[in-house]
């Protein structure tokens with residue numbers, strides 16, 4: 001059996017950029033707390049995505065949490081959230097004692113359905129904020145979603161954890177709403193081993209987020225706190241890894257795209273396979289190459305056959321409204337997300353995969369159609 005092929009694993013630069021920044025932190029004995037790497041990473045990421053300001057945080061989840069606080073979401077407030085996502089999108093709504101309402105997906109994007117969102121606004125006109133996600137690096141239908149949020153004067157937060165490097169009509173995802181968040185968790189397109197970033201054009205709010213993230217210490221000689229604080233800041237070592245990774249982001253996107261095209265060419269014609277959607281306005285980062293099946297070969301047949309050969313794959317996210325923890329909350333839609341969950345598979349999309357690795361994967365899958 002060959003070496004394990006991963007879904008998406010950390011991939012440091014061949015040039016060793018990350019180590020250079022980390023070494024600088026060590027050489028200057030500036031491991032923590034903040035420092036040049038944190039400032040540099042915030043500046044460089046904000047410039048890259050085209051946002052005025054950024055706050056480097058310890059996780060993408062923490063970034064969503066502080067975005068909700070910055071948006072003024074509190075006890076009992078309603079927040080619209082896509083149902084088809086990772087639980088990290090929804091959990092911070094609960095941290096704030098707010099109430100999620102889950103919104104169905106659209107076949108055309110796999111992301112938040114604008115029609116279901118419109119219905120949600122009718123049912124809950126008092127809604128406080130909307131979170132939109134760009135799943136697997138595919139951008140949501142932003143023109144329609146932004147228009148609806150503007151019309152109802154509601155704060156828009158973009159969970160772009162999976163979409164660093166994805167552009168919608170030439171503009172970077174995460175910069176359409178009032179707040180955008182990114183994640184540098186281990187399996188994301190670039191990683192710092194763990195971390196997150198909150199971006200916004202509102203520099204004042206970002207300054208406030210940095211304040212909250214460092215225990216809300218007032219300007220005083222003693223430790224004084226007039227607000228609830230959090231320990232959510234990114235360390236200077238971790239930020240060094242991020243600065244190095246940012247330099248190879250475009251290479252990673254190019255490789256992810258190559259992987260997607262490879263699968264599409266080799267598997268796209270098999271009966272009942274449909275690759276994840278592509279839209280003319282979308283320039284995705286192809287974080288995870290995913291597909292749906294309408295055939296007698298089921299997602300678990302593919303996952304089991306790959307696992308037998310030491311190859312990792314996984315189902316599409318299980319919708320939040322079907323999760324034991326979240327099922328008590330309202331859901332608006334018609335079962336598109338359930339269909340995507342029941343029929344979807346995420347194929348290994350690791351940027352270290354060779355053509356030989358990709359061939360192994362497609363041969364195993366093609367074999368299932370010959371049985």
Ligand SMILES: *Cc1c(COP(=O)(O)O)cnc(C)c1O
Nearest residue numbers: 059060061086088089161183185
């Ligand atoms: C990874 C991820 C997050 C959370 O990011 P962390 O840095 O792991 O906290 C949030 N939302 C989505 C959609 C994600 O994929």
